[in-house]
Amino acid sequence: MTDEDDWPYETTFYAEPEWDRVEEHVQHWSPAEPPSADRVAQALHDTFGFSAFRGVQDRVVDRVLHGRSTLAVMPTGAGKSLTYQLPAVLLPGTCVVVSPLIALMHDQLRSATANGIRAATLTSADDNRAETMAALRAGELDLLYVAPERASQPYFRDLLSQARIALFAIDEAHCVSEWGHDFRPDYRLLRPLLDTFPQVPRLALTATADHHTRADILAQLGIDEDGLIVAGFDRPNIRYAIRPRDNALRQLKTLLEENPGPGIIYAPTRARVEQLAESLARATGRRVLPYHAGLAQEVRARNQTAFVASEDMVMVATVAFGMGIDKPDVRFVAHAGVPKSIEGYYQETGRAGRDGDPSVAVMFWGADDFARARMRLSEIEPHRQASERTRLDALAALVETGECRRAVLLRHFGEDPPAACGNCDNCLEPVGLIAVTDLARKLLSAVYRTGQSFGLGHLEKVLAGVSDDRVLQRGHDQLSVFGILTEDEKPLLKPLARALQARGSLVPTEHGGLALGGDARAILKGETEVTIAVPPKRDPRGRKGRGTTGGANPVGDPLFEALRDLRRQLAQDAGVPPYVVFHDATLREIAAARPATLAALGEIPGIGARKLQAYGDAFLAVVRQF
Helix, strand or coil, X not given: CCCCCCCCCHHHCCCCCCHHHHHHCCXXXXXXXXXXXXXXXXXXXXXXXXXXXXXXXXXXXXXXXCCCCEEEECCCCCCCCHHHHHHHHHCCCEEEEECCCHHHHXXXXXXXXXXXXXXXXXXXXCCCHHHHHHHHHCCCCCEEEECHHHHCCHHHHHHHHCCCEEEEEECCHHHHCCCCCCCCHHHHHCHHHHHXXXXXXXXEEECCCCHHHHHHHHHHXXXXXXXEEECCCCCCCEEEEEEECCCHHHHHHXXXXXXXXXXXXXXXXXXXXXXXXXXXXXXXXXXXXXXXXXXXXXXXXXXXXXXXXXXXCEEEECCCCCCCCCCCCCCEEEECCCCCCHHHHHHHHCCCCCCCCCEEEEEEECHHHHHHHXXXXXXCCHHHHHHHHHHHHHHHHHHHCCCCHHHHHHHHCCCCCXXXXXXXXXXXXXXXXXXXXXHHHHHHHHHHHCCCCCCHHHHXXXXXXXXXXXXXXXXXXXXXXXXXXXXXXXHHHHHHHHHHHHHCCEEECCCCCEEECCCHHHHHCCCCCCEEEECCCCCCCCCCCCCCCCCCCCCCCHHHHHHHHHHHHHHHHHCCCHHHHCCHHHHHHHHHHCCCCHHHHHXXXXXXXXXXXXXXXHHHHHHHCC
């Protein structure tokens, strides 16, 4: 749900806002003195319950506290929100957070409020907007979340001119770039707002931006190149697996059986979403709900609320679902078809394991996925076709590789990773790489000699020397390619055809046939080699180890389960998702340490002063029972 409704209080401002009049009223506050390192460390512990920063958080926070604009590229789960929430607590004034979705804003609002941060949202879904604006003017807000559609309006700038603004945080900043995978035009209208408050630093945050997109974000938001901080893209707790799709329902059913925690399944169409949700719910007995833009808004909201609060539910969705989800305990993300790009794949799989616990990302793909994707390339603006084709080729390379999946993924984003990660399907179950250049030339020759209008089934019969009526009627038994397959080559033909379609060497015709495309002629001329990855044979009974490792309670500790029950009850009483109370990792720490006092409990990571006061006695009472 985006925030595209008209501003409901515009009559309280100028009837026809003008730039010079807005700028006349901007209060130019003197920059605040950066807080000391001791004060920063104390606020980090008291507010968030952490004794130290993670990754590049300290570098980003330090720049913000010293008034320097920054673009931070940090992987999902690396703690991006802390890099503006902590300065919002420390700096005088309000941090304005531009966020793309109402659901995401409300999710982050719950978490911030639970940590004792004075936060509010200003969206069309809020009925307390007048109260929020009054609190902003009075300096009573640390954080104000707003959508780009609202932030780009002159009357919103006029509202901000009546308050002290400490920081502009632009979340999901890749949306500002036409080169990004999730472009939102309203993000490109933010620059006038930022320039109206030149003394206020800007913090742009994203998990997904290649080199070209980063440069565009810096330019569009007016951030100097020396303000770029790239934390890296690796998510080591996610196990990547990519498999050919042969029976999606059966494959997804197995995945759900192996992974009892919350999960997201992405499907390519609304009809497929509803079909899979219904079939999986019936086949597994799990609670499985659909989500797509065609559902009534109240149904989408209800399903999303149920998913966020659940500890075991599965959501089947189109890509309309996910950016607005700040749920840390998603244990698996599955794709029932290929995503739109490798950036989209990274973004979507990144919704798994935000809490740092082991999670899995599985893609089930078919050659027809790539065929449709390549056909869609002709429908986009000509100036973007080359970059989109490059993204699709990168995704095809990831799908077909016999190398470490993580290494291929990270190299796409400009990193230099180790050759093996030990936590993807190709590392855990090494595939065989087979040179099939000769077979590829046979298949492509058959496509060409039969007129580039027949599907794989007919081509397979011609190459195998099957003289059925259709082959005989068209005289294809007289072609030089008739019957030239060897017995060893026959089982490789389908995986080869799938690989050639993924890389674009074979493309679909209007009537379902196959035609030459891409580098097909280079392959036929012997100028390009072709290899395919052949995965090891799977024992259908040998499922052990293919789900998430670790899990919520890996050692079966009854204290952990009792703490989880308490968390569930407290969350229901407060009307918030369980993870807003504490993450599973925090509960495991409590179960392991068995603290006897509030002071000892407060030393456990993830327990800040506000949560210690609110929940400490209740959790200590459970610990004492064990």
